[in-house]
Amino acid sequence: MTASGLPPRPDWVRAVNDGRVDPLVEDAVAPFRRDTLLDQARVQTGLADFGADDFLEPLDLLLADLEAHARLTRVGRWQTHRYLLRLLRQRLLVAEYVKRDPGVRDERIEEPLFVVGAPRTGTSILHALLAQDPAHRVPEGWELLLPVPPPSPDPEVFAADPRIAVADAELRVFDRVSGALDAIHVYGARLPKECLSAQSFAFRSQEFPARYHVPNYTAWLLGCDMGPAYEYHKTVLQILQRGFPRGRRWVLKSPAHLHTLPDLLRTYPDARIAVTHRDPITVLGSVSSLIATLRWVHSDDVGFAAIGKYHEDLYAGDLDRLVDFDASGQSTAMVHGQYADFLRAPLDTVRAMYEGLGMTLAPAAEERMRTYLAGRPKDKHGVHSYSFDDLGLDRAHADARFDRYRTHFAVPRATQ
Template structure:
């Protein structure tokens, strides 16, 4: 799988060569749980010893057994032993982990003061749950343009405490917006061209996995880092604690703004639809489909670029092989869930990337009709504006090398036949 790493910016090379002493000193520190917990607690003015004892609990029924410490330890071990982080990568990762721990402490403190958060009802949420690179981001953006909907923004998912007020939810200035913006944009400054693959920002709609990361059980880590032991554990784990955390974050976000018609998105949901439906029993699911050979090529390019922001060692061939295995199994599961009724047909909408390219608003109208969401002229005008903006101001075309059929053994290519047949997925060869 060809992939050419982009040129490093001068400032990244300077950090990696140890020429910026304050950052070099931070990068040399081990990623060790007690030290990170203590530093996060100190930033918030908390006693490190008592904070370390409370990091596990979140003061809500069902969280007493949440294995957060074990999850964190497993991740930290993999980062140290396997990820081969360069100095910039270690510096960014340390800041990332400290933010997760700080916010976890803030969530705990808010629940202590306001235990009624856990009674907030998340009613009839709509999840966009296609595989990566199948149009999930633009579909989510169109649904977000409907003023009847609410989507979590980058700053809200990264820093949900204190819960936003109605004014803040409307994007009034809040210092957390700038903090989130800097964190989300950082990888795009480390790796040129990343914004053409996927654009991030504090005011942009954000994927659900950022909420799951507070449980340290999230594909956000396996996307950024080559951590095979953590990835194997994550794929085999019960994802209920991560979804419980996801639900808690949404409850916090709507605590001071009132009930919301949430529209949520992440490709990770495709792997765990039964767990999602057990957490949100009235959820509606929009599944997007695309030729696996094309989506896997684009996904490989994205993951390689994300990992290059943190490490010099990037193996696009291994990334491609790993995602062939992962998505062949996931697509087989999807067929099984659809055929068995585990994925309820009346609460699921399927669409194809090629059809979306031809008539995006037609896809949205079909989704609305299927889910009983009435048409709205204001919403459609806003969606047209989003599409026009994408055409005129988009970050640029994502250039990547296609994954030709010859790159896969015939037995591997045939593993996607059942999925393609069941959902009538056209070839883009």
């Protein structure tokens, strides 16, 4: 471990960042300029129409913060240029696809199921278990990164799509650069993916603060209208659904939806919501470790205390609003599960969630879930070590901020 508590990077990454190896990549030193990036995306696709221009304001804020505050390494700048250009190319391709096939707008996204809850509360394992149900459609990493053209409904053609390798190279680079991300969260093209990646095309997404220290963009994001992000999210699902038989329910997941439940329900008024719960004191240590590692992929300047404080404030507000939302009775299609119950009896917990949402867990789906759990040994990719005490926060103050949430949802208090 380094002095900061983060793992040492692989030798090849240090060699590039130190200037000992010249990767001959102009993007490693090129400035982030909006017009240059837009022109590059146009040239690479041969297209010109990005659709609505409501993405330009957040893009400008993001680019300014990347230059002024993110303190990117050479590898980090190179990765970020590639990331931004992928988002812009896909905007062009989406706009072109909708023009050529306007009927895609008539695709109905019926009663989607959203898994929400603070990070590190069991959302990923619940999402993965729900993906085992043949009645569900869970977007894979490559679909959310590269949705155009729609994937083939033929399983063999779907599995052989050349975009899988392209997306996998982008997603696997996080562990390659950090040397330790897999022990916290595994990313891959054929794995279920958080659907906030679909909102990133609108440049209104928590994906950016997760990767970079971008304070002005983040402040804007937390107060902006998320309607355009959810509309883009819906467009991506409509494209991915095009040509597939009807009847399968979309199952989506992201802790970021906690902050924007009203926006989500305006776009998907018939949505069903499954919320996972865990003591926020434990969550803060775990999620801050994850975010620090993601930022370590891009920057040498990673501040645990600032990351921890940001998430304490974010989730104190989000979880209070969740209490208000639940107490108001605004949504009857919402169920809750405790992280401790997932550890003790995962299938019983999932079964109870199905029943609470008026859904049927078929025996074949339950058996597939059982098989998935049996093939997923704990700590397969290493041990994730984290502690609230790493954050330099006042434990008593932070603990008190979550008392109302713990009481309302009967969340067990962390033992340490």
